[in-house]
Amino acid sequence: MTTREMGHDAAPRVSFFNDPVIRGIIYQVVVAVILIGFIFWIVGNTAANLAAQNKTNGFDFLWKTAGFDISFALLPWSRASYYWEALLVGITNTLLVAFIGIVFATMLGFTIGVARLSSNFIVARLAAVYIETIRNIPLLLQLFFWYFAVLKTMPAVRQSIALPFDSFINQRGIMVPRPTPDQEFGWVMVAIVVALIVAGVIGGWAARIRTRTGRYPVQIVWPGKLADAVVTFLVAFVALVVLLGVVFPIASFVPVSAIVAAAVALGSLTRYAAIAKAALTFFVAFVLCNALLGFMFSWVPSLMVSLISALIALVLGQVVYSNTANRPPSDARFPLALLVLIIVGVPALVYWLTGATLAFEVPVLERFNFKGGLQLPPEFVALAFGLTIYTASFIAETVRAGIQAVNRGQTEAAQSLGLKDGDRLRLVIVPQAMRVIIPPLTSQYLNLTKNSSLGAAIGYPELFNVFGGTSISQSGRAIECMAIIMVVYLTFSLITSAIMNWYNARVRLVER
Amino acid sequence: MTDITYVRPSLVEARPAPRSTTGVLAWLQKNLFATPTDAVLTLFGALFLLWAVPPLVNFVFINAVGINGTVEECRVETAGACWAYVWSEMEFFIYGFYDMSELWRPNIVFALGAALLIPLLIPKVPFKRTNALLLLIVFPVISYYLLAGGVFGLKPMPTEKWGGLLVTLIISAVGIIVSFPLGIILALGRQSKMPVIKMLCIGFIELVRAVPLITILFMASIMLPLFMPQGTTVDKLLRALVGVTLFSAAYVAEIVRGGLQAIPRGQYEAAASLGLSYWKQMYFIILPQALKHVIPGIVNNAIALFKDTSLVYIVGMKDLLEAVKTKNDTALEWQSGNTATTGYLFAAAVFWMFCFSMSRYSMFMERRLNTGYKR
Numbered sequence: 001m002t003t004r005e006m007g008h009d010a011a012p013r014v015s016f017f018n019d020p021v022i023r024g025i026i027y028q029v030v031v032a033v034i035l036i037g038f039i040f041w042i043v044g045n046t047a048a049n050l051a052a053q054n055k056t057n058g059f060d061f062l063w064k065t066a067g068f069d070i071s072f073a074l075l076p077w078s079r080a081s082y083y084w085e086a087l088l089v090g091i092t093n094t095l096l097v098a099f100i101g102i103v104f105a106t107m108l109g110f111t112i113g114v115a116r117l118s119s120n121f122i123v124a125r126l127a128a129v130y131i132e133t134i135r136n137i138p139l140l141l142q143l144f145f146w147y148f149a150v151l152k153t154m155p156a157v158r159q160s161i162a163l164p165f166d167s168f169i170n171q172r173g174i175m176v177p178r179p180t181p182d183q184e185f186g187w188v189m190v191a192i193v194v195a196l197i198v199a200g201v202i203g204g205w206a207a208r209i210r211t212r213t214g215r216y217p218v219q220i221v222w223p224g225k226l227a228d229a230v231v232t233f234l235v236a237f238v239a240l241v242v243l244l245g246v247v248f249p250i251a252s253f254v255p256v257s258a259i260v261a262a263a264v265a266l267g268s269l270t271r272y273a274a275i276a277k278a279a280l281t282f283f284v285a286f287v288l289c290n291a292l293l294g295f296m297f298s299w300v301p302s303l304m305v306s307l308i309s310a311l312i313a314l315v316l317g318q319v320v321y322s323n324t325a326n327r328p329p330s331d332a333r334f335p336l337a338l339l340v341l342i343i344v345g346v347p348a349l350v351y352w353l354t355g356a357t358l359a360f361e362v363p364v365l366e367r368f369n370f371k372g373g374l375q376l377p378p379e380f381v382a383l384a385f386g387l388t389i390y391t392a393s394f395i396a397e398t399v400r401a402g403i404q405a406v407n408r409g410q411t412e413a414a415q416s417l418g419l420k421d422g423d424r425l426r427l428v429i430v431p432q433a434m435r436v437i438i439p440p441l442t443s444q445y446l447n448l449t450k451n452s453s454l455g456a457a458i459g460y461p462e463l464f465n466v467f468g469g470t471s472i473s474q475s476g477r478a479i480e481c482m483a484i485i486m487v488v489y490l491t492f493s494l495i496t497s498a499i500m501n502w503y504n505a506r507v508r509l510v511e512r
Numbered sequence: 513m514t515d516i517t518y519v520r521p522s523l524v525e526a527r528p529a530p531r532s533t534t535g536v537l538a539w540l541q542k543n544l545f546a547t548p549t550d551a552v553l554t555l556f557g558a559l560f561l562l563w564a565v566p567p568l569v570n571f572v573f574i575n576a577v578g579i580n581g582t583v584e585e586c587r588v589e590t591a592g593a594c595w596a597y598v599w600s601e602m603e604f605f606i607y608g609f610y611d612m613s614e615l616w617r618p619n620i621v622f623a624l625g626a627a628l629l630i631p632l633l634i635p636k637v638p639f640k641r642t643n644a645l646l647l648l649i650v651f652p653v654i655s656y657y658l659l660a661g662g663v664f665g666l667k668p669m670p671t672e673k674w675g676g677l678l679v680t681l682i683i684s685a686v687g688i689i690v691s692f693p694l695g696i697i698l699a700l701g702r703q704s705k706m707p708v709i710k711m712l713c714i715g716f717i718e719l720v721r722a723v724p725l726i727t728i729l730f731m732a733s734i735m736l737p738l739f740m741p742q743g744t745t746v747d748k749l750l751r752a753l754v755g756v757t758l759f760s761a762a763y764v765a766e767i768v769r770g771g772l773q774a775i776p777r778g779q780y781e782a783a784a785s786l787g788l789s790y791w792k793q794m795y796f797i798i799l800p801q802a803l804k805h806v807i808p809g810i811v812n813n814a815i816a817l818f819k820d821t822s823l824v825y826i827v828g829m830k831d832l833l834e835a836v837k838t839k840n841d842t843a844l845e846w847q848s849g850n851t852a853t854t855g856y857l858f859a860a861a862v863f864w865m866f867c868f869s870m871s872r873y874s875m876f877m878e879r880r881l882n883t884g885y886k887r
Contacts, residue, residue: 027706027709028709031709045741045742046739049737049738119543119546120544120554122553122558123554126557132871133864135867136863136868137860137864137867140833141833145853148840148852148856149856153849293559296560296563297559312555315548315551315552316548316552319549450725453726453727454724456826464724464727464730468726468727479738482727482730486722486727489724490719490722492722493718493721493722493723
């Protein structure tokens with residue numbers, strides 16, 4: 001019989017050449033052969049070219065003496081160091097500038113991104129102008145501007161401009177005090193770490209209890225109130241000392257400040273807390289505004305500046321007054337002051353008990369140059385500054401897109417639950433926005449790290465400059481050096497994307 | 513039936529909006545002084561503007577030395593930007609070392625490019641296909657022979673003499689245009705079911721995207737001659753073009769992949785069930801939909817590439833930024849306190865103008881293409 005069951009048929013026979021599987025294999029073989037041939041051709045050409053130029057190859061040069069200077073190195077470096085040490089210096093310099101750039105660009109970018117969405121017309125416009133100006137100008141041009149047009153035209157060493165905190169700026173960069181911790185200071189560092197962990201544990205525990213029972217545990221609330229008073233006292237004391245000491249020079253202002261600060265702190269425990277907090281806000285805001293505006297408008301009479309500062313401080317005080325008067329009961333408030341007190345207080349206590357000292361070696365102007373202190377070269381300053389400013393504009397756009405990606409219904413739902421603006425942002429919008437923000441944010445961090453290679457153009461000794469520029473011209477091993485540089489950047493990129501994949505898997509919306 | 517007298521036969525006239533919600537005062541109240549915190553922010557913003565804008569305006573306009581000024585005026589202590597310097601070096605900034613007598617050639621190229629590009633960008637102008645073909649195929653050939661010369665009795669002009677804005681525009685235009693088809697092929701390769709091709713494309717894309725453009729440019733300018741058979745010389749401009757194009761292609765590939773992934777599976781299956789070959793499926797069904805999705809991404813990439821062309825400075829090409837920097841450093845007859853700042857301001861303004869108009873155009877296209885999806 002010739003009947004066959006349906007479905008057991010072989011696929012209808014097509015001609016050999018039209019079978020997609022065989023075709024695919026043929027294509028791939030062709031591509032592979034062409035590629036391998038191409039590689040052989042290139043390798044052959046390169047070998048012939050190198051032989052013609054009498055150049056050797058191989059990675060053995062890494063263990064040879066480099067014999068060049070590097071202007072700025074975190075690791076010990078001398079002309080007798082090896083090439084692999086040059087590689088490490090380049091990597092650490094790249095990572096240093098990238099790290100600093102990332103920290104500041106994140107802070108600036110988030111601020112501007114939120115400001116861009118502000119309902120305040122002036123603030124939103126200023127942020128928009130910043131973003132649209134900065135991100136449409138090449139980074140290299142901005143670096144040139146900061147380096148050649150700003151930092152290089154700073155006054156010579158003798159006419160250095162003094163900055164706050166014993167720092168100076170001149171043609172050779174920024175001089176800052178160098179911290180010189182002694183041996184006991186190690187314990188303070190330990191105390192900081194321990195305090196951070198303890199504060200984290202306490203905060204997490206309190207938040208868990210709050211989630212379960214609706215209020216923070218009583219063991220937290222009372223110490224929290226006390227810590228609040230202590231922090232209030234300290235802030236008030238410092239503000240008053242500055243206020244009285246700078247604005248109204250009176251001889252014996254410290255005891256006066258202490259008494260007033262104590263009164264404010266005690267007041268913050270009673271039902272007059274709102275008034276006490278408002279007064280404290282007024283002091284602090286006035287001191288800060290006065291200093292800032294005085295610096296910005298040095299040609300305006302100081303009385304005028306003080307008046308405007310007082311006006312601003314008054315409004316802020318009023319805001320704090322109404323917020324404090326309407327705040328929830330103390331067992332529903334996060335014990336922030338307690339955590340701050342632990343993080344600051346424990347290391348301070350250890351510092352005092354162990355008798356550790358953290359002296360600062362202040363840069364001093366001598367006959368020709370500064371002595372002591374830490375000198376940040378202008379290349380580093382320009383690169384860190386340029387990367388921060390440039391990347392911040394991209395981060396701001398990322399943040400804006402993330403916040404706008406949160407469905408408007410979420411805002412409305414949060415409002416209808418009666419959440420205040422701050423809580424609405426903190427509890428509803430930001431957690432959802434972060435899900436959208438984090439992946440592009442990471443790629444901005446990676447971009448910043450890659451862009452730090454532009455430091456080569458202004459002479460900052462980062463990876464590309466040290467290992468792509470100087471090392472190649474010294475050793476003549478162009479291919480090897482470039483391969484190493486590419487591998488290093490590839491590693492950065494792979495690590496970042498591994499972290500990103502892990503994060504994405506973790507925060508992915510779990511749907512039904 | 514009785515007349516219902518208590519129902520109005522006509523609608524009541526709409527009353528004007530309450531005073532408190534219209535007019536300047538209401539706008540101020542809503543946008544600047546909604547809450548006390550807002551008021552403080554407004555005050556700070558206003559103070560910042562008061563602090564920053566007058567010195568800036570003074571520097572750029574009021575105290576600036578006009579285009580007809582002299583270097584002595586620029587050297588005065590209180591002088592602002594020295595526009596006379598920019599004006600007198602303008603030809604170098606735009607054409608580099610291109611022969612003075614031959615400047616009409618790049619000028620024709622600029623004019624022809626603008627005449628072909630502008631109608632292409634305006635959606636209402638007809639003959640898009642002809643226009644695109646002219647711009648993408650005929651125009652590059654004409655411009656190459658016009659600029660390089662050596663035919664029809666035109667004076668040969670080696671690429672070393674090209675410079676300034678001309679080179680910036682050439683590199684970015686070639687990079688943007690050539691990287692587009694390359695990127696599409698790479699994106700399709702990455703989606704391919706053939707493992708060898710897929711791995712090759714993934715490897716290329718990820719490697720190029722992981723490293724900075726400088727390393728690619730450096731590879732192209734230093735290594736490319738090494739890879740070629742002995743005795744071959746590769747033009748310097750061509751090396752930079754190869755580097756920029758390959759770099760950009762990897763980014764375009766990722767953008768296009770996003771568009772390909774956004775196409776529902778049904779479209780692929782429908783195309784296959786029509787019996788179309790792979791390339792016909794892509795050309796007629798998939799790519800037209802996918803590319804429409806990714807136009808904003810492509811334009812953003814074009815902007816990034818336009819800015820990145822300034823990096824060719826590092827491998828010794830003479831683009832706009834290099835021209836400005838060279839003159840800042842070497843034009844001794846224009847040396848003054850503000851020369852460098854003015855030069856960079858000018859370059860920044862040129863780059864900004866191009867990038868900003870591209871981003872505005874991309875937003876315009878986005879709005880035009882997205883009308884159906886808006887909430």
